[in-house]
Amino acid sequence: MTAAGPVRVLVLWCPDWPQTGQAAEARAFEQVLSVVEEFCPRVEVLRPGACAVGARGPARYFGGEEVLARKIVEAVTGRGFACQVGLAEGLFAAQLAARAGAPGVVTVVARGQTREFLAAHPVSVLDSEEMADLLPRLGIRTLGEFAALPVAEAVNRFGVPGALAHRLARGLDPRPLAARPARADLSVATEFDPPEQLAEPVVFAAKALAMRMHAGLAASGLACVRVQVEVTCEDGRQVSRLWRHDGLLSALAVAERVRWQLAGWQAGQDAAGQDAAGQDAAGQGAAGRDEDPADRLPAGGITVLRLVPDQLVRDGGRQLGLWGDAVVSDRVARAALRVQAMLGHGAVTRPVLAGGRGPAEQVTLIPFGDAQDPEFPADRPWPGRIPAPGPATVCRDPLPARVADAGGVAVTVTGRAQVSAPPARVSVNGGPWLEVTSWAGPWPVAERWWQPRLARRRARFQLVTADGAAWLAAVQDGRWLIEARYD
């Protein structure tokens, strides 16, 4: 690294920002970003809940780093968001500094002190499980101890991840920025004529655009650390935002950033028109609009979408796992994208097995291209879950049913899971009465009684009817429901 060293970076971190990968969070964070942007126009979003700005220019303008940081904290806190700010050399140290404080506190690491500041931190902050696991076993517990190793030793022993981690531990940027500017303009743009009014087609175009950008970068052997998404409206306004890329984002992930940016901008537009006091209500309104298919964009529609790769570095390559990765081939991705373009983003899903007792809860459908883990993992014990084999037909919404005993009286289940009489006939969704030939149950489940909104008590039955069909039925609040059919 040159003598200049990494630039001074200011990181703003909102400690209790939810991190579930929902677009609503990114949108809400837009309100924080708009505050920070008043101090420095080039804000880099690390993820919803954290952003970074280069501190040198604004610090000079506002009369010192400390002053700048305080002003930002006050402004953001004034909008009702808890935040803490760190200022140090390099993004890594600045992030740690931000986390070191408490809400409303500014932590400024003095110029030249970054390496000392880092030295006390445990190696677990390196955000690499491999290093965090390996180094303590070798007796290296802090970044200072790690940084004391000779560079060559670190590279020999730990390879590329070790070299990166060693640079971080020494207070340097993880990789040297490309010294030369890009020879060719690697930015890509697409125009919409007539201006596009809806968000969905713009996001779809962004996928193809990102593929083009990646192809261009790959042809030059480069990767970009950040990608700038520029959206130009018909009335000439331009909104641009930097997103962390690190050469790791797929085309779909870039498109997802574009979606967030459009949605966030829209939320910002709406919030601006409303009373500042009604911020929470605005946030909820934005979340509600998520499902609205007609996601209209403000300002007469979008005319140009441009993706600009920022901070080009040599592409070190990325190794996919040899086994275990369900790699989505380009062919499949293209087919899925085409169907998404026809029917919308949420119309093509991938099933992920999740945890739960009923058959409907055991699956989470994730829109193609989104990375999301099910809320309840499948590899936990779920006492009382419906035993295998699973039903081939799972009703999206349980069907109402009527179940009667031999005398024609409706069958009920008591609070102690006693059946009033053996079920003899069943009518599904108002259909004809079917004779029950065999049955099993009740299997009572009381779920989430600690959360009144989600609490549920059900007694489940399996019924086989004379036509050979088998049903998964349940009694809830005295009503019979058909949850699934084994066919």
Place this chain on the structure above:
Amino acid sequence: MTLTYIESVFDIVRVVVGISQVSRLPVRGNDYGASPSGAAPAVRGALPALPTPPVLPALPVLPALGELLPGGLPRGTVAAAGGWGLLCLALAAGASAAGAWCAVAGVPQLGVTAAAGVGLDPGRVLLVPDPGAGWPQVVISLLDGCELVLLRPPDRPSAGVRRRLEASLRRRGGVLVVAGDWEGAQARLLVTRQEWAGIGAGHGRLRARRVQVVADGRGAAARSRARWLWLPGPDGSVGLADLASTADPASTADPARAADLAGTAGQVLRETG
């Protein structure tokens, strides 16, 4: 068997000859002098040079279905499975287990745990629960990416739509498994009888289902066959259900009748389909 195969080859050749004559006519333009008999030798001469379609192996099926579908699911064909049920998933499971991507269109109520149970890998599945009115185009797009598409048509497809889909199937070498009826399907499977095991009057639970599946079709699959299968078996997978170990003699055919079933299968299909 061999004979029917040869016949079907002749069918194809005849169709191709027809097509080549049709497509040749405009090229010949004003050359009315050429008699049909004059054209015939040229066509016959072209026959050996017919572009053979790329020979891709048929998609494999689960071992338990091997006797019903000898040779698996040939690419570019349609298999109809009577109606939505585990049989459709079992048909797709063999290909999925072999690494193929499967798409399921028009089945919002798909039970993914059941699918995983019969051997369909959820990691290589695309779901399009509601393909809408433009479902033929959706299916064609899905066939670009997936070797096998499992479809429950939202409406009865017209002959034109069927031809379009079949042409696109042949071009892409995919397989369409239809949960429902499909005129001209190469293979047709149907659950004709089923009985659940493990559940009694107020005790036990659904453990396994023995089903009789009857298969017939066209070409190599023209002869009807019937087999008893565990669908699902006690562990959710698909297996052959041995006739000797049947629990309920009343609902089970004796071996002699089982052999006869092959003959009556077509009738059964007509009755139920």
